[in-house]
Amino acid sequence: KNEVEQSPQNLTAQEGEFITINCSYSVGISALHWLQQHPGGGIVSLFMLSSGKKKHGRLIATINIQEKHSSLHITASHPRDSAVYICAVRRKTSYDKVIFGPGTSLSVIP
Amino acid sequence: EAGVTQFPSHSVIEKGQTVTLRCDPISGHDNLYWYRRVMGKEIKFLLHFVKESKQDESGMPNNRFLAERTGGTYSTLKVQPAELEDSGVYFCASSEGRTPYNEQFFGPGTRLTVL
Numbered sequence: 001k002n003e004v005e006q007s008p009q010n011l012t013a014q015e016g017e018f019i020t021i022n023c024s025y026s027v028g029i030s031a032l033h034w035l036q037q038h039p040g041g042g043i044v045s046l047f048m049l050s051s052g053k054k055k056h057g058r059l060i061a062t063i064n065i066q067e068k069h070s071s072l073h074i075t076a077s078h079p080r081d082s083a084v085y086i087c088a089v090r091r092k093t094s095y096d097k098v099i100f101g102p103g104t105s106l107s108v109i110p
Numbered sequence: 111e112a113g114v115t116q117f118p119s120h121s122v123i124e125k126g127q128t129v130t131l132r133c134d135p136i137s138g139h140d141n142l143y144w145y146r147r148v149m150g151k152e153i154k155f156l157l158h159f160v161k162e163s164k165q166d167e168s169g170m171p172n173n174r175f176l177a178e179r180t181g182g183t184y185s186t187l188k189v190q191p192a193e194l195e196d197s198g199v200y201f202c203a204s205s206e207g208r209t210p211y212n213e214q215f216f217g218p219g220t221r222l223t224v225l
Contacts, residue, residue, distance in 0.1 A: 033213075043216035096208060097158065
């Protein structure tokens with residue numbers, strides 16, 4: 001079993017919908033990343049968080065360290081949000097080595 | 111300031127050939143990481159340089175892969191000879207420091223296709 005799991009694997013939404021992508025992990029971590037990868041494109045870091053909540057524009061990321069769970073929310077979704085969203089964690093030890101989740105493929109339809 | 115750059119963006123080679131991928135980290139970043147994503151799998155760590163030294167190469171799949179970072183600036187990842195299962199996207203990342211909270215900045219990736 002992978003140390004980082006994401007759900008759902010694939011997600012299709014109508015423009016304007018509120019979207020939630022979940023990430024759960026099984027190891028002790030120092031930080032968690034949410035990354036975005038557009039088709040054919042590179043990886044962009046959206047958030048790095050180790051507690052609480054962060055907000056950037058229409059994106060909100062939360063983390064519950066005790067429950068080993070994080071969520072990425074997108075409000076008022078737009079077709080340009082269509083991408084693969086990847087959750088990645090850094091262990092408390094060996095924190096240089098990032099462990100990636102399988103990604104959630106999001107498609108937002110106009 | 112320029113971000114992490116990688117070259118080429120896409121490489122198509124035949125099985126048995128050699129390919130060299132290049133990564134230029136953000137200027138001043140001592141830490142450089144290589145990752146790859148093969149078809150249908152999650153992204154996996156390959157190795158980590160601190161300046162010109164290999165800090166951790168536990169993720170390198172086999173001895174057909176050779177990474178170097180001469181002078182502690184850009185890095186190359188050579189695959190020789192390439193096999194079909196090496197196809198995937200190879201990402202490079204860099205970070206300034208080595209605390210758990212130093213963000214890693216990713217490059218655009220090199221898509222390698224071995225035919």
